[in-house]
Amino acid sequence: xxxxxxxxxxxYVRVEGEExxxxxxxxxxxxxxxxxxxxxxxxxxxxxxxxxxxVVESVKAASEVYAPVSGAVIAVNxxxxxxPALVNTAPEGEGWFLRLKITNPAELDALMDEAAYKAFVASxx
Amino acid sequence: xxxxxxxxxxTLLHTTPLxxxxxxxxxxxxxxxxxxxxxxxxxxxxxxxxxxxxxAGLFDVSHMGQAVLAGADHAACAxxxxxxxxxxxxxxxxxxxxYSQLLDPSGGILDDLMVTRPRDPGExxxxxxxxxxxxxxxxFAHIAGHLPAGVTLTPLLDRALVALQGPQAAAALARxxxxxxxxxxxxxxPAVFDGLPIHLSRSGYTGEDGFEISLxxxxxxxxxxxxxxxxxxxxxxxxxxDSLRLExxxxxxxxxxxxxxxxxxxxxxxxxxxxxxxxGGFPGAxxxxxxxxxGPARMRVGLRLDGRAPAREGAEIVHGGRxxxxxxxxxxxxxxxxxxxMGYVPPALAAPGTRLDLMVRGKAxxxxxxxxxxxxxxxxxxxxxxx
Numbered sequence: 001x002x003x004x005x006x007x008x009x010x011x012y013v014r015v016e017g018e019e020x021x022x023x024x025x026x027x028x029x030x031x032x033x034x035x036x037x038x039x040x041x042x043x044x045x046x047x048x049x050x051x052x053x054x055v056v057e058s059v060k061a062a063s064e065v066y067a068p069v070s071g072a073v074i075a076v077n078x079x080x081x082x083x084p085a086l087v088n089t090a091p092e093g094e095g096w097f098l099r100l101k102i103t104n105p106a107e108l109d110a111l112m113d114e115a116a117y118k119a120f121v122a123s124x125x
Numbered sequence: 126x127x128x129x130x131x132x133x134x135x136t137l138l139h140t141t142p143l144x145x146x147x148x149x150x151x152x153x154x155x156x157x158x159x160x161x162x163x164x165x166x167x168x169x170x171x172x173x174x175x176x177x178x179x180x181a182g183l184f185d186v187s188h189m190g191q192a193v194l195a196g197a198d199h200a201a202c203a204x205x206x207x208x209x210x211x212x213x214x215x216x217x218x219x220x221x222x223x224y225s226q227l228l229d230p231s232g233g234i235l236d237d238l239m240v241t242r243p244r245d246p247g248e249x250x251x252x253x254x255x256x257x258x259x260x261x262x263x264x265f266a267h268i269a270g271h272l273p274a275g276v277t278l279t280p281l282l283d284r285a286l287v288a289l290q291g292p293q294a295a296a297a298l299a300r301x302x303x304x305x306x307x308x309x310x311x312x313x314x315p316a317v318f319d320g321l322p323i324h325l326s327r328s329g330y331t332g333e334d335g336f337e338i339s340l341x342x343x344x345x346x347x348x349x350x351x352x353x354x355x356x357x358x359x360x361x362x363x364x365x366x367d368s369l370r371l372e373x374x375x376x377x378x379x380x381x382x383x384x385x386x387x388x389x390x391x392x393x394x395x396x397x398x399x400x401x402x403x404x405g406g407f408p409g410a411x412x413x414x415x416x417x418x419x420g421p422a423r424m425r426v427g428l429r430l431d432g433r434a435p436a437r438e439g440a441e442i443v444h445g446g447r448x449x450x451x452x453x454x455x456x457x458x459x460x461x462x463x464x465x466x467m468g469y470v471p472p473a474l475a476a477p478g479t480r481l482d483l484m485v486r487g488k489a490x491x492x493x494x495x496x497x498x499x500x501x502x503x504x505x506x507x508x509x510x511x512x
Binding site for chain 2: 036039055059061081
């Protein structure tokens with residue numbers, strides 16, 4: 001069974017067993033606008049919640065992307081190098097950033113489920 | 126990843142006469158220079174940028190400061206302004222405009238501006254000024270505080286300013302304003318748009334052919350709607366305005382130029398005409414004339430990055446392990462599909478082809494000094510006179 005959880009910084013983690021696929025939400029990409037570059041981490045990088053794990057560059061500005069949960073980076077989306085616009089067109093699909101080996105699944109409980117995140121985004125106006 | 130706006134600040138923000146038009150078009154509104162301005166419309170910055178280069182983009186720049194300088198005659202008015210900037214305004218012909226910079230006593234740039242001499246002989250002794258939005262209050266106080274008796278500055282608070290830019294701008298505008306195509310680059314004059322009186326110049330901030338249109342604030346929505354109804358025309362926000370001007374190698378005040386930069390360092394010596402180079406008589410003339418003779422200590426250059434990652438304003442420029450300068454504007458160039466930047470480096474490192482590193486998040490990104498503009502200008506310059 002898979003489930004998607006969201007951070008207040010608009011990252012998502014799609015839980016697949018002991019692994020998590022991380023990217024930015026549809027709302028985040030809509031706020032950033034056209035994405036022109038994504039800086040992805042080295043494989044093996046170990047991160048904690050709230051730690052910078054990638055950088056996404058729109059035409060206008062660079063924005064940090066934070067790890068939603070603790071883990072080690074076990075894969076990155078190489079497609080983004082040649083086609084960063086995937087983050088705009090399919091942020092929660094083909095525009096994923098990286099795959100983490102989740103080390104502390106209990107941290108997922110601190111994140112929002114889809115309904116809670118939807119309400120959170122709505123509250124931002 | 127959200128950019129919260131201070132609610133206190135929001136209450137202090139101004140709007141332009143076209144604000145409700147922007148909202149109706151689905152613009153994303155951001156605070157800019159004290160105004161609520163459209164940073165992009167529904168299609169986004171990349172699409173707006175490409176549209177302007179291929180067709181015609183319509184920009185609301187009503188936040189910029191417009192003013193009239195008036196004196197007994199052209200010479201009196203021009204000499205008053207020449208005391209504050211290094212351009213030759215005395216010899217500016219009727220119906221012509223010139224780019225210049227307000228300078229502080231050490232030759233630093235207080236703001237850059239456009240100066241237009243009206244074409245109509247009945248307006249002799251008047252000059253039209255357009256300055257940056259963020260600087261306008263300080264500029265107008267500075268100018269007014271340095272005027273001789275008999276010369277007055279009047280800010281035009283009830284005027285809008287709209288720019289139409291791109292290779293199809295002239296064709297679209299001419300359907301409403303047949304006089305438009307009679308102007309060449311940096312010419313200006315009064316005109317009529319669908320019965321509305323406007324002041325038109327063939328100028329802009331994109332490197333494309335195009336026009337800037339000053340008109341009564343109350344007439345602006347009608348002109349805006351009429352131009353948007355043309356098939357070549359789409360609305361363009363401040364985001365694409367910035368990427369277009371960066372590709373055109375044009376300076377943005379507060380970023381590429383400020384009080385720490387001189388016009389010569391900034392590569393704007395072309396805007397200091399021969400008479401002023403001989404006679405001086407402008408703020409900071411001693412420094413600027415010396416820089417013209419001996420070369421400046423640093424120069425603004427264009428930088429093309431090897432990879433895909435942009436370098437932004439503030440990135441250090443490194444050569445041989447030593448910091449040699451700073452990026453003043455940087456981003457992604459949609460027309461080149463590559464990152465570009467501008468910054469200041471010592472003259473020895475300013476030649477096109479020089480390899481430099483730009484430091485981004487602790488990494489050295491390789492870049493090459495590139496002649497400006499990055500994208501060739503396509504303005505409607507007057508053909509060179511035959512010999």
